Amino acid sequence: MQVLKFGGTSVGSADNIKRVISIVKEKSGKDKTIIVVSALGGTTDALLNSGLMAAGGNEQYKEELQHIEQRHLDTVKLLIPVQQQSSILSMVKKLCNDIEDICNGIFLLGEFSARTRDRMVSYGELISSQVIAAAFNSAGVTAAWKDARTLIQTNANFGNAMVNVAATRKQIKDYISTCKESLVIVPGFIAADANNETTTLGRGGSDYTAAILAAATDAATLEIWTDVSGMMTADPRWVSSARVIPSISYQEAMELSHFGAKVLYPPTIQPVLRKAIPVVIKNTFAPHDAGTIIQQKAAANGNPIRGISSVSNIALFSLEGSGMVGVPGFSRRLFEALSEAQINVILITQGSSEHSICVGVEAASIHKAKAVVDAEFEHEIAVEKVQPLLVETELSIVALVGEKMKSHPGTSGKMFGALGRNGINVRAIAQGSSERNISAVVATKDVRKAINVLHEEFFETTNKQIHLFIAGTGNVGSKLLQQLQQQQEWLAKHLRLNVRVTGLANSRKMIIDDKGIDFNQWPEKLQGGEEADIEAFVNIIIGKNFRNAIFADMTASDAVAKVYDRLLQKSVSVVACNKVAASSSYAYYRELKDLARSYNCLYLFETNVGAALPVIGTLNDLMRSGDKINRIEAVLSGTLNFVFNHYKGEVSFAKVVKQAQEEGYTEPDPRLDLSGTDVMRKILILARESGEQLEMEDITCNSFLPESCMHGDVKAFYKEMERQEPHFKKLYDAAAAANSKLKFVAKFEKGKAVVGLEHISPQHDLYHLYGKDNVVLFYTARYPSQPLVVKGAGAGAEVTASGVFADIIRATAS
Structure with missing residues (x-):
């Protein structure tokens, strides 16, 4: 016996149904095959929408019903030869008339109860399964159709029915033992209670139907055919590099499905787990892909994590108060109040201090939860032993799932480190003693980023x-x-x-x-x-x-x-x-x-x-290693060094500055360089990185530039420099007479910083500095007399860009 389930997308059109028939033909053998099918993709939502519109007095429900009917009629016409269409078209028309009658009643009553809702949405699977059975027969594959409501018995909890396992197993075995056909088509999702009232197994319940049938018939395998090639390491809509998980355990699959992996309906695992029936997730549109196999023990892959999943629309509430500490019964009362109000608890965390209990529920239930919990603890709140419930919304849960986490220390640290480095705040954490799941509550706006961060951290060994x-x-x-x-x-x-x-x-x-x-x-x-x-x-x-x-x-x-x-x-x-x-x-x-x-x-x-010289990096290394900066001497302007290395009094100072600007060594306004402002900023930064709390105004600047050059625009500046050429020539001649070079020097010592033009003799460390070079001399406790020297090109777009590039690469490690 084998059981195959095909989801709504797999049977969403006539062409897709033909694919299903082709797949089943390839897999048919001597064993019986049960095919469980969903409604045509989108039909359940359309039926629900029709009922809601009718309940709201909106007569457009009739147009929606016409679309549903026409879609199914068109599908029949595309699938089945004309001479065989009559009976199946009549069936579709009859069932669509039943839907319309129900909707008319909803419209008149203005009520859409859970019981009526179950009845309404059941028609999606009832129609699709009979159409698909007819398509198999018209394609020469003999198939019987069997109503799941005669096989699967539930209680009368409409919208959330529970299966009566013993009765269901007996009904299925009785049917299979008398069924002569080797292929049986069964509608998924729907069932009936002991009074033959239609119930449903929850959205996605067709998977569960298939699992129940597989367990009751001791099937060799259960195959779930969908529109992806297996369970994925993350949601492929959010993570482009998500990949198929080849092998996964029942427990891991259950955890992932509970935490949002929509490829598998959460209750599906339980029936097959008891019988150790392997489940294979396959892709209808890529049938030869291996897919994912779910079994007792997953194949090892060297990674403690199998997958990452999430649940959105979560709200947290916290019950807090000093009156809770050491007092038995608070937790029982809290969860009893929630249970009686039929509020499902998704996540729980409690500190060892017993001062607070944090609970995660669906966002839609949070106001109801607050009301019932506040009512339960009304006395304790009144006497201030407990605070009124604290509520947080717009949250999601991100979960890491993997059987092997318990044997890999540091997984939690790796997870929260990755989230923290990317600025994702974790509001609550839950981890069971099995260490199979680590769940973190984050802001919904961060959930996509969080999943990508974690997937990159745990799965992407490439880039x-x-x-x-x-x-x-x-x-x-x-x-x-x-x-x-x-x-x-x-x-x-x-x-x-x-x-x-x-x-x-x-x-x-x-x-x-x-x-x-x-x-x-x-x-x-x-x-x-x-x-x-x-x-x-x-x-x-x-x-x-x-x-x-x-x-x-x-x-x-x-x-x-x-x-x-x-x-x-x-x-x-x-x-x-x-x-x-x-x-x-x-x-x-x-x-x-x-x-x-x-x-x-x-x-x-x-x-x-x-620029790209390792000046700040070297200074940081000195400080981090415990050295102390005593003095800094530096030529920090590649612009000024270029200018004074090229100015000989033969070509005007203005022309040399212009050359420097044209070669990309100056700011757009060269006065930022020539005034000493740029050098002041640089020595200020070095002083601060040395541990000094200096401001710009604390730095002394001995400017060589005449005040008149500082007025007007850049064009006026060059014109005034030409007029002031005697001033610049005088500066050069004075240095030459002293057998020295002009260098614009920055100094920092004993908390004081000064910049200005100096005569540098041939014996000085700053003398042999050419072109646009910079040099920094660090005199420290470890380098008291012979300084640590950093020297090289200190200006130019190419080298500056390379320095930025290097910093970007350093930043990638954060």
Whole structure:
């Protein structure tokens, strides 16, 4: 004996039913075969909707019924030869007339009781099963049709009927022993009570029907045919990399189905479990796929987790109070009150202090639950031994399921670590002593992200998906995009990273693309984007709530620097080329550092000082290892070093500055570099990273630029520099006379910082510094007289972009 069940999608059209007939033909043998079928996909919902419209006095239920009838009539005409259609068309018409009569009664009474609802929705399976039986016979496959209501007996709990196992087993065995046909078609989902009143086994109950029949007939296998190729490691609608689970135990399958794996109706496992009947989940549309086999012991696969599932529309309530501690009976009273109100409890957790009990129920039941529990504990609430019920809504449960978790220490830590790193707050946790299921309650808005995070953590040994949002597409930003494109294959092969640029913004336009922005087309795509608004851009990033999200600021904008805190609070790591935030008020600098630590993400700004040189990283390593910074001396402006290395008094100072700007070594307004402001910011950042609480105004700047150069626009600035050429020539001549070079030096010592132009003699460590190089000398407790030196190119779009790139890769580890 074998039992095959075909779901609503599998029999949703004439073509699909033909597929079913073909599959059954291939599997037919000497053994009897029972085929359990659902209603044509969507019919049950349409019938329910008709009844609800009728109960609400909406006469459009008649149009809905006409659609249902026409769909079934059309299916018959497509499946069965014309000369054989008459009787089956008459059957469809008769049953559809019965449905209409029921709906007319509902309309007149304005009532849609559970009993009437069961009767109403039963017609979906009654019609489909008889149509399918006729289709088998017309295709030359002899099939009997048997009404499940004569086989499966239940109690009279309409809408949630319980099976009378002993009576059902006897009725099924009696029928099978007398049935001459080798193929029997049975409608799923429906049954009858002892008074022959129609009942149902719950939505998805066709699986349960098949399991009951399989257990009663001691079937060799139960095959459940659906529209996916087995149970999946996660919902494939949410996780694109979800894959089929080849083998799973009964207990694991039961856990996954209870927690939202819709491919299997939860009660299905129990009947076959007792008889150890294997269950195979197969795909009607890919019949040769292996599918999933559910059996007593699953095949080992080296992973303690079998799958990840979720339940939405959950609400939590907490019964709390000091009067509960050490007092027996509180839990009994709580759950009795819920049971009497027929409220199903999905999750329970209680602290060892006995101060509170947290319970998860369906969101639709929460107001009723609050009312009955508050009523039960009315006295304790009045005398303030217990608080009124605390309710939280818009929650979901995410569950990790796997038999082998109990032999793999650290699974829970791995789960909650992954969720925490991605800013997903866990409201409640439940884990049984079997350690087969770890359930976490999270906000519904986070559930999709949570499932993707966990699937990546436990199942994806290939690439980690990074969602990168970039603000600023100028010189440095465009170079970063080039480098990302160039390194895609290398990152995938060596670091198992897939860095997807999901958002781009500049001062004019912005775009978001969940699937990633094409590196070859980003300028055109950005040009056609919507008007730029950094607040809107950040709102989109937060709203998208992507896992492994990183924001890279390639601008010099105050406005962009002000949004870092919002991003860090959502566990979005921030990589900043922009120096504004780290050199703004100490309070904001400290806040950003603390937020990154609190929300398990990173705030990285290595390129704020020395472009791609490992200046801040080296300083951090010194501090973390217990060293103490005594003094810092540095040339921190690649721009100024380039200018003073090239200025010899032969070509005007203004022309040398212009050359530096054209080669990409200056800010858009070179005065930020030449005034010393940029260097002040850099030494301030180094001082802060050394542990000093300095502000910008605490730094002394000995500027060499005449005050007149600071007025007007950039064009006026260059014009004034030409006029001030004697001033710059005088500075150069004085240094040359002293056999020295001009260097704009930053110093930090004993809590004081100063920047300014200095004469550097050939004996000094800063003398041999060429082109756009930067150099930083760290004098520390461990390097008291011979400093630790970091030296190299400290300006230029290419190297700065590479420094940002390196920080992005560091951020992927958060």
